[in-house]
Amino acid sequence: MLRFATHLWFDHEAVEAAEFYADLVPDSHVDRVVAAPPGVPGAAPGAPFFVDLTLNGQQYTFLNGGPLFPFDSQVSLLLLVDTQAEVDRYWSALVADGGKEVQCGWLTDRFGLSWQVVPEALERLMADEDPAVRERVAKEMLGQVKFDVAALERAARG
Template sequence: MSTITPCLWFDGRITEAAEFYVGLFPDSRIVAVTHYPEGSPLPAGMAMTADLVVAGLPLQLLNGGPHFRLDEAFSLSVTVDGGQAEVDRLWEALLAEGGSPSQCGWLKDRFGVSWQIVPVELVRLQADPDPQVVARVMQAMLRMRKLIVADLEAAARG
């Protein structure tokens, strides 16, 4: 059986990133870390890959050097079922130590990985059968950086 695991290209710091991610989400763990052998493109002994599970998702971090950069074309979308407090916790933790906020619940963490922090309430509101509700929620979301559940719900009510 084949498996698919997202692999994120890093230029260093994969062990630090792996430890940060598994500490942030429940049901997370580092599965394995491999190191470059002698004669490799990067120094022998340096971490080459980190295989981890983050909130149940298998993920691989590759320390491949400066040749490629992470960008917003690929993001990790987190559907948050814990209300505004959990949205706030993840948002602040991922922005800490050099992350940058974007629009509509997107941010980039200090390692350059793009994340979407999406409260489950937004998912529910976007599925409302009333197209006017969905349009109001969309307009409210487009004005936000971090998604605010109370403001999305207020927009839905009109």
């Protein structure tokens, strides 16, 4: 059987992160938590070792691997949403409790994982046939931190 899943290395917060993300994202759930067997470096026997979860139909495996490999912004999870209300809801939840706003729809959550919260309008506007529309939208986008759909739409109209 072939299984494809995104694998993310956490210091020690894999279960906490999995439960947080599964509660945040619709149609998501923690599938299983596997305990560390004896002899795993940095893990107490019986402590959570890896977590399988499904986020909106996509499979992930989170590992409690210790502090050897912290997250960086080279990898991010992208949430493509329909409305400004969704941008605001996900953004607020992900930056809460120690997360950090970055730029252009990017943020880092309290676990150090990078996310992009992107409204569908941005993808649609950046694919407009008119290069002047794409240029105005890109300029507006580059000046934003959390995306503002109304401002992106205004930029598109000129």
